[in-house]
Amino acid sequence: MNRTAWHEHEWQLIHAGAQSPSMHMALDEVLTTEVASGRRKPTLRVWEWASPAVVIGRHQSLRNEVDSDAARRHGIEVVRRISGGGAMFIEPGNTITYSICAPMSLVAGLSFQESYQLMDSWVIDALAVLGIHASYQPLNDITSPAGKIAGAAQTRRGGAVLHHVTMAYDIDSTKMLEVLRIGREKLSDKGTLSAAKRVDPLRSQTGLPRETIIKRMIETFRLKHGLSDDRLGAEELALAEQLAGQKFSSPEWTAAVP
Template identity: 25%
Template sequence: MRKTASDPAQRLRLLSTAPSDPGLHADLRTAGAFASSGPAVAMRYLDLTLPEIANNLALDEALLVAAEERGAGPSLRIWESPTLAVVLGASGRLHEDVLIDACLADGVAIARRASGGGTVVIGPGALNVSVVLAADVAPGLTAVDVAQRFVLDRLADAIRARGPAVEVLGSGDLTLKLRKFSGSAQRRLRNHFLIHATILYDFPLHLVPRYTGLPRRQPSYRGQRTHEDFLTNVPLAREKLIEAITGAWLPANHPPELVIPPEDLIQELLAAKFADPAWIKRL
């Protein structure tokens, strides 16, 4: 295992390049309870983007493992890749889902996450939201579909309160007028689960068909539409979108508390999975 700095501030510098917005401070804060309706539960907040796509996927998983194995508690993370990347789901098929030649020609990274769901293109203009919760914070969350809806409904309500008429459709999509601006995926351990979503707010949609093919499985509401006819950006400024997301999960007046991400877990997960070419090419 890599030797780490003993000073917490120095360890954070070793991990991070920037928060999701360079003008913001990266912070992980413990909140007293969910804002608005919902179960009372301590919540942590992390606004942090790591240098490589594999590191960011490893950090999401590390937050889940830390909650499960170390009692770290639930968390909300926001991050935004500064470069384009294609991310496969755990069961995605590399040579069917990804237009590899175009990715190689343009220098677009290809990665694979540990959660389910389809293949996505991310980058500037696509905000990533990761929620880690215990399965006992509300009734029914041991069921995959109930947990997915629990998180997606909360996000939809928060965005809807700021204007856009958001609907939750399919197995975990946020939509506007039957056009998708967010997909989500889930990863479960025994007592905790991770749901992460990508929210398109200012993303160049024409790049999606350049790097990915049409999905093998499509929700009925898609109606066999092309990427261009099916996808959209949510009409909210970035800061308003983050305000909606954090407002859905964190009390507005709780003082922030800086917490260091689990660097040892990140490094272990990178070595065992996310930075391993065999993991990306497994299917």
């Protein structure tokens, strides 16, 4: 397979209203499958969260990662996504999340590390425009001299790659540490046991409202790669609603690794 460049694709933007955590999990699966089949053009989807969530990685143990009682107490839904990687603590106004669903040709011949770097490159530029000196940090982080900004995860479905990123806009770390179990072993090669990877969110780094940052990010993508406004199709929406209800809300999936 020959590698394609970003500008060889007709990128579509989906930035819909707020949706539930399980619906976001489902949309990632549906849109990636649609891009794989060629029914949908390559897509940038910016998420809006309707409610707080903990999103755990495909291979994480639910029990090891999440204090379910604390999550319930705070009204936080726990969902499992289709990509690997670590748990994320989401509160609607505190997070900027987006997905890129691209044909495999965009990353053809690249190592996983190279494909993360490639898929993150536009957002490094977008952050530079916002005055932040950010860089890709292997394996899957975006970081700045002041601290970690974002984490990415990828998975592949047939002919498409899904690359989704969660960026910290603001963070209630007290609540996060109540809900997520962050073990000592995880921190063992970070040189510190006193705190999780130091996160420095976009709010303190830019002083800008969340909506403004999202708008500027979309502008940067549009300028670099081209981007047309699109919306979810009726069939895509119906498929995602079905998956959200049957798969992503089910204990069988969420506790797939108990």
